[in-house]
Amino acid sequence: MAPARIIDTPVVTNTYDYIVCGGGxxxxxxxxxxxxxxTTRILLIEAGPDSKDLATMHMPGDWMGNFDNNKTDWNIVTEPMAGANGRRVKCSRGRFLGGSSGVNGTLCIRGTRQDYDDWGLEGWGGEDVFGYMKKAETFHPSARLKGAAxxxxxxxxxHVASHELAPISERVMESMVEKGLPLCEDMFSTGETAHGCGHVPRTIHRGVRTTAADFVTKGFKRENITIMTDVTVDKIVVExxxxxxxxxxxxxxxxNGTRSRVGASKEVIVSAGAYCSPAILLRSGIGAKDELEKLGIECVADLPGVGRNLMDHILTFQFYQVTEPGLTYDSQVFHDPQGLAKLRKQYGDTKSGFLSVFPFxxxxxARLDDRLEDCEAWKNAPRKPGRDPMGLAPNQPNIEMWNTELYGGPKQFDSYPIDGSHTxxxxxxxxxxxxxxxxxxxSSDPLKNPLVDHNYLDxxxxxxxxxxxxxxxxxxVMEGVGTKNIVKGSWPPGLKHHTHKTREDWIPHVxxxxxxxYHASGTCKMGKSDDPMAVLDEKLRVRGIDGLRVADASxxxxxxxxxxxxxxYAIAEKAADLIKADAR
Structure with a gap:
C-alpha cells in the first residue's frame, strides 16, 4: 500500500471517555x-479494514489468503539476523478488526501456571491469568475432548472446540506416546503438564473461526462503542x-492522508501488539531519549525499555513424504487443479471440509533434561536453584512439537507436492x-513499519x-510405531536431514x-518500580504518564x-477490570 500524504495540523474532532488504539x-x-x-463512550481504532465480510478470516483453512493482501497484513519483515544465517524472516500480523486472532493457528495452548507465577507481579499469577482465560471463552465439549474439570x-x-484429527495426526500421536510422551487429553488447558501429548482446543466452532472481533460485533455489538477502521494511530498527545x-x-x-485528533477524558489504551504498540509510544515521545532525539522526536518520558525485550518462540519445520494416500490433505488441496474451488464450494454450502479446520x-x-546431559553448553551454563539452564522449573516444558496435516508453513516454503506426493x-x-x-x-512517519530485529539464535x-x-x-517420526513404516523420505525429494544422528548434524537445519x-511479545514490559527497563507498572499504566496504559502481548x-x-485474551480481560476499578 503506497504511503498516504499527511496534511495539516489536527484539531480535536470528538471526545470519548476511553480511546483504544488497536482493534486486534x-x-x-x-x-x-x-x-x-x-454510560461509557469508547472509541476503538483499527488501522485495517472491517473484517465482517473478510472471507479469509472467517474460513479457518484459508488463512494464507490474508497474507497475500497488503491491506490485511502488516507485512513486517525482520532485519537480517546473524543467528539465522543472515536471513530476514516475514512476521505476518493481521491488519483488520480482530487482528492476529483472525490469522493465527487458532490454538488455545495456555502455557503452564508456573509461567505467570514467574512474572512475580501482584495479580498476575497463574491462578489469576488462567481465571481470565476461562472468562473469555465458551468451551464446546466433544467425544474427543470433553475438557478437564x-x-x-x-x-x-x-467459542472454543476440539479438532478432528486427520489420519496422519492419529499416527503421529501414536508415535509420540511410544517415544515417551504420555497421552493427557486436555493438558494444554490445565497448565499442569510439562511432558506429554494431547488434544488442543481451537478457536473454531461449527466450521467458523471465532475472533476477538466477536467481543464488539455480532451478539456483543453495543451502541456506546464507535469503531473506526482504515485509520492509523500516529501518536498519543501528552500534556x-x-x-x-x-x-x-x-x-x-x-x-487519504487526512489528519485528525480525538480526545480522551479518562484514558487512552494502546493495544496495537508487540510491534506497533512500542512504535506508537516512540512516536509519542515515550522511549529512550537519545534514540528519540536522533529521529527529531521530543522526549516526554525517558523510558529506555520501550521496544526492548522482544521475545518470540522460534520455530522450525521438518518435512516428510508418506507412502499412503489419504493420510494427509495434500490430494484435496494440491493434486487437483480444481481442488480449492471444490473446497470453497463445500465450505460455502455446509461450513465443512478442509477449509473448516486449521490443519495442525x-x-x-517435552522436557529435554536427559537428552541434553552430554551438551557442553547445557552442562556449563549458569543456573538458578530449582531451574535448568534455560531458566525453567521441572513443571515447565523446554519445547513444543506438532505435525501439520498437509504440506504447509510460512510462505517461503513453496515446494508444493503437485506431483502426487503426500507430505x-x-x-x-x-x-x-x-x-x-x-x-x-x-522514522517518525506513522505509515512506515518499525524496524524489527528478533535476534533469533543469538x-x-x-x-x-x-x-x-x-x-x-x-x-x-522415523522410529515411532505409528509413523516409521509410512515415511518415504524428506520433502522436497533429496533432502537427507532425517538420516542425521547427532545434535551437531541438526544445527545447519535449524x-x-x-x-x-508469531508470538512476538515483551516490548512494553510491565515490572516493579525498581526495574529500569519496565515500561509499565503492575496495573499496565505507563510510568510517569497518567491516563495511559498498554495492554496486549507486549x-x-x-x-x-x-x-x-x-x-x-487474559491480559485484555484483566486490563478491562483494572480500568473499571480505577474509574470507580
Missing part, C-alpha cells in the same frame, strides 16, 4: 468489556497537568529463549536446545529453517511457555 486481539476485548458500562469457561464471546503528565488525545491519519494435528510438550511437517518450537530482540522506529544455548528438539522430533511462530515480562493467544 486485546483491543477488541477491552473495548467490549468497557462497553458493558452502558473446572478449567473451561461457558459464557465468554470466544502537562498540575505537577505531572497526562494522555489527553490521540492523533490519527486516515487512508497432534501436539506435545506433512513436524514443527518444533523452543521455549524460554535467551535471545532478545528489539523494535525501533525507521545465544548458543538456544541453538543447541533447538537442535536437540529437532532431533527428538525426527526420532518420533539455522536455515528457523522462523517466527506487556509480558517473560513470554509464556505456550501460545500467546489465550494469554493475550
Amino acid at each position: 486481539t486485546a483491543g477488541c476485548v477491552i473495548a467490549g468489556r468497557l462497553a458493558e458500562t452502558t 473446572g478449567v473451561h469457561g461457558t459464557e465468554g464471546p470466544l 502537562s497537568q498540575g505537577d505531572g503528565l497526562r494522555a489527553t488525545a490521540v492523533d490519527l491519519v486516515a487512508e 494435528g497432534a501436539f506435545c510438550f 506433512f511437517a513436524m514443527c518444533t518450537l523452543l521455549f524460554n529463549s535467551n535471545s532478545r530482540g528489539s523494535v525501533r522506529l525507521a 545465544h548458543e544455548l538456544d541453538l543447541q536446545v533447538l537442535a536437540e528438539a529437532c532431533r527428538y522430533s525426527n526420532e518420533i 539455522k536455515n529453517s528457523a522462523t517466527t511462530c 506487556v509480558m515480562p517473560i513470554v509464556n511457555n505456550g501460545h500467546t493467544q489465550m494469554a493475550t
